Amino acid sequence: ETGVTQTPRHLVMGMTNKKSLKCEQHLGHNAMYWYKQSAKKPLELMFVYNFKEQTENNSVPSRFSPECPNSSHLFLHLHTLQPEDSALYLCASSQAETGFAEAFFGQGTRLTVV
Amino acid sequence: GEDVEQSLFLSVREGDSSVINCTYTDSSSTYLYWYKQEPGAGLQLLTYIFSNMDMKQDQRLTVLLNKKDKHLSLRIADTQTGDSAIYFCAESSPTSGTYKYIFGTGTRLKVLA
Numbered sequence: 001e002t003g004v005t006q007t008p009r010h011l012v013m014g015m016t017n018k019k020s021l022k023c024e025q026h027l028g029h030n031a032m033y034w035y036k037q038s039a040k041k042p043l044e045l046m047f048v049y050n051f052k053e054q055t056e057n058n059s060v061p062s063r064f065s066p067e068c069p070n071s072s073h074l075f076l077h078l079h080t081l082q083p084e085d086s087a088l089y090l091c092a093s094s095q096a097e098t099g100f101a102e103a104f105f106g107q108g109t110r111l112t113v114v
Numbered sequence: 115g116e117d118v119e120q121s122l123f124l125s126v127r128e129g130d131s132s133v134i135n136c137t138y139t140d141s142s143s144t145y146l147y148w149y150k151q152e153p154g155a156g157l158q159l160l161t162y163i164f165s166n167m168d169m170k171q172d173q174r175l176t177v178l179l180n181k182k183d184k185h186l187s188l189r190i191a192d193t194q195t196g197d198s199a200i201y202f203c204a205e206s207s208p209t210s211g212t213y214k215y216i217f218g219t220g221t222r223l224k225v226l227a
Binding site for chain 2: 033041048100101
């Protein structure tokens with residue numbers, strides 16, 4: 001149990017579907033992150049939230065829409081995705097105010113777009 | 115921008131030492147990290163080093179930092195089959211009151227019995 005829970009663990013969706021990924025942390029952290037993990041590519045930072053405010057959008061296409069209603073919950077809303085969006089989506093949280101902080105990761109959602 | 119590079123694969127025999135290398139670009143990174151990802155799991159922090167250190171040892175793990183060349187390495191002594199995993203190098207940089215973590219591709223370590 002890492003303290004960061006992601007649901008669902010696996011998701012298969014068509015290109016015209018709308019779905020959401022959910023992330024929840026009970027560690028009292030202020031920052032939450034979405035990462036995309038694809039084979040043979042660097043772990044790609046998508047979004048950063050600090051105290052519910054988005055601080056970083058790493059040029060992510062608008063078909064990915066994040067939502068952070070409070071410091072404990074983070075969503076990634078998906079619509080009209082492409083097959084190349086198939087990947088493992090990882091959520092993380094940290095209490096990174098002083099430069100060092102451990103980022104705690106969830107187990108990820110394995111997304112397949114068909 | 116920030117960029118972290120690692121080789122993709124490393125294969126070693128059980129009992130040997132493994133050395134995983136990484137280069138990074140952001141010279142302002144205060145901390146550099148090594149994370150481990152086991153199959154079906156998220157990443158877990160393995161160790162880290164403060165940027166004013168050259169070396170850090172933690173049991174079987176040795177981290178070496180060459181700040182001039184922006185090169186980081188992780189040495190695992192007496193590598194065991196349970197060490198088989200993907201190892202990620204990461205640097206952190208500030209972003210609006212918090213920090214973001216930039217990761218490499220990960221190095222897949224395979225330990226042969």
